[in-house]
Each structure stands twice: as structure tokens, then as C-alpha cells.
Amino acid sequence: MREPYYCSKDGRNKGAWTHQEDQKLIDYIKLHGEGCWRSLSMAAGLDRCRKSCRLRWLNYLRPDIKRGNFAQDEEDLIIKLHALLGNRWSLIAGRLPGRTDNEVKNYWNSCLRKKLICMGIDPNNHKLYHHLPHQKIPQQPLGSPIAISSESNKNNSNACSSKPSLKSHGTNATNNDDDMNTEKNYAIACTGEETSPMLDLNLKLAFEMP
DNA sequence: AAGCCGAGCAACCGCGGTTCG
DNA sequence: CCGAACCGCGGTTGCTCGGCT
Numbered sequence: 001m002r003e004p005y006y007c008s009k010d011g012r013n014k015g016a017w018t019h020q021e022d023q024k025l026i027d028y029i030k031l032h033g034e035g036c037w038r039s040l041s042m043a044a045g046l047d048r049c050r051k052s053c054r055l056r057w058l059n060y061l062r063p064d065i066k067r068g069n070f071a072q073d074e075e076d077l078i079i080k081l082h083a084l085l086g087n088r089w090s091l092i093a094g095r096l097p098g099r100t101d102n103e104v105k106n107y108w109n110s111c112l113r114k115k116l117i118c119m120g121i122d123p124n125n126h127k128l129y130h131h132l133p134h135q136k137i138p139q140q141p142l143g144s145p146i147a148i149s150s151e152s153n154k155n156n157s158n159a160c161s162s163k164p165s166l167k168s169h170g171t172n173a174t175n176n177d178d179d180m181n182t183e184k185n186y187a188i189a190c191t192g193e194e195t196s197p198m199l200d201l202n203l204k205l206a207f208e209m210p
Numbered sequence: 211a212a213g214c215c216g217a218g219c220a221a222c223c224g225c226g227g228t229t230c231g
Numbered sequence: 232c233c234g235a236a237c238c239g240c241g242g243t244t245g246c247t248c249g250g251c252t
Contacts, residue, residue: 016220016246038237054238055221090240102220105241110218 013047017056021046025053026061059102066098070107078104078112083126 013021028044034057037050046053059065070078074096081092089101089108096104108123116123 014222036237050237051223051239052221058239059220087241101240106219109242 014052017060021048022056022061025057029057029061055102059100062100064098065100070099074099075112078108079116079126082108082112082123 024044024046028040028046032040032043037054040046041048041050041053044053048056077095078092081095085091087105089105093099093101093104113123116126120128122128
């Protein structure tokens with residue numbers, strides 16, 4: 001027996017949060033701490049369901065949230081972690097201090113996926129495509145197994161070399177050494193050439209308990 | 211100036227897993 | 232052990248804004 005899903009069914013507020021609502025939530029959590037979201041929404045005087053309160057706090061109001069563009073090293077880490085973990089956004093975000101799973105997920109879907117596609121890399125399985133980037137790309141079901149494969153990528157160097165820069169959005173492409181190294185390292189990670197793909201990851205991330 | 215379109219992001223929804231009585 | 236209540240995650244939706252025509 002599930003609890004009622006969301007706010008729409010009980011006439012509570014939906015949509016964007018107002019400044020007053022934010023302030024109420026912040027004030028209440030400052031006083032009483034996080035947790036027990038159901039009672040929190042009532043006790044704080046918020047006409048919102050617990051999920052809405054929790055989401056707002058975790059994704060937006062928390063004081064330790066880092067806002068703004070993702071740095072290059074953050075991008076690299078997301079890509080590597082995604083190759084390793086798949087769509088486990090909370091785990092990926094857990095390795096990025098100040099970033100939320102929602103933010104990482106949005107950034108992946110809006111920016112990084114496109115970058116990888118432009119690089120000729122399938123963002124679902126992190127393999128190189130076997131055709132040029134501008135050609136139509138077959139959609140794969142989400143959640144397909146992560147595969148960092150060494151197979152058959154020897155003819156695909158053009159795909160990666162033809163790619164635009166792997167850079168933060170809004171900046172003009174300049175080929176500085178960092179970007180070139182990033183690109184090269186990730187291509188190596190994709191192809192499995194030279195070394196094990198994830199050697200440059202701190203492997204203790206994989207199964208470290210919180 | 212107005213309308214269109216796409217990108218980015220916040221919020222919603224539905225489900226699986228966990229806890230507790 | 233069982234079921235209700237709750238938590239947290241991941242996918243999706245829809246709103247806003249900026250660029251373009």
C-alpha cells in the first residue's frame with residue numbers, strides 16, 4: 001500500500017517555490033534539522049508534500065550546494081563515473097562535492113550527452129560509434145549495460161579527432177593542453193587501448209561505504 | 211517588435227527498497 | 232512474518248529564457 005503519490009491529489013501547492021516557502025523551509029531545518037519530511041511540511045507551515053520539501057532542500061536550498069558551471073575536472077569525473085556506474089546519479093553526485101544528483105543528471109542530459117555524441121561516442125555505453133558523428137545515431141535503451149570495451153575501435157580515431165571540444169559550455173574552443181589530454185584520456189578510456197580504462201579513477205570510489 | 215525554437219533547469223511522478231509496529 | 236509508512240532514486244515533464252528569423 002503506497003502513500004498518495006504527489007501533491008496534486010490532495011490540493012496542496014504545486015509548481016515553483018516562492019521565496020517565502022523557501023525561507024520557511026530553511027528556517028525550520030535550521031531549527032530542527034533534516035528528516036521526517038512528512039511532519040516537516042506541516043510543522044514548517046508549508047502547504048507542500050514531503051517529497052516536494054525534500055527535493056527543494058536537497059537540490060536547491062542546502063547551504064553546501066555549489067552552483068554555477070561545472071569545471072573541466074568535474075565533467076571528466078562525471079563521464080568516467082557514468083562509464084563505470086551508469087545512470088546512478090546519486091552515486092555520481094556523491095563523488096562531486098556540492099553537486100546534486102538532479103544537477104548532475106540535468107547536466108549530463110543537456111550537455112555531456114551531446115558532447116560525447118559529437119565525439120562519436122555512444123553516451124549509453126561509452127563505446128565509439130562505427131560511423132561519423134553527424135550520421136543518425138541509433139537510440140539504445142537506457143540502462144543498457146556499461147561496457148568499456150577494447151573491441152574494434154582502431155578505425156575510429158577519426159570519430160574522436162573530428163569531435164568539437166570537450167569544454168564547458170559558453171566558451172570558445174581553444175586547444176589548450178588540458179583539453180587535449182582530457183580528450184585523449186577519455187578516448188583511451190573508451191577504447192580500452194593502452195591501459196585499463198579506469199586506471200586513472202580512484203578505484204576506492206567503487207564500493208566505498210558512506 | 212513579435213513570434214518561434216531550442217537549451218537548460220526546477221519540479222513532478224512513479225517505483226523499489228527499507229524501516230517499523 | 233506481514234503490511235503500512237516512509238525514504239530515496241531515476242525518468243520525465245514543463246516552464247523560462249535567450250538567440251534567431
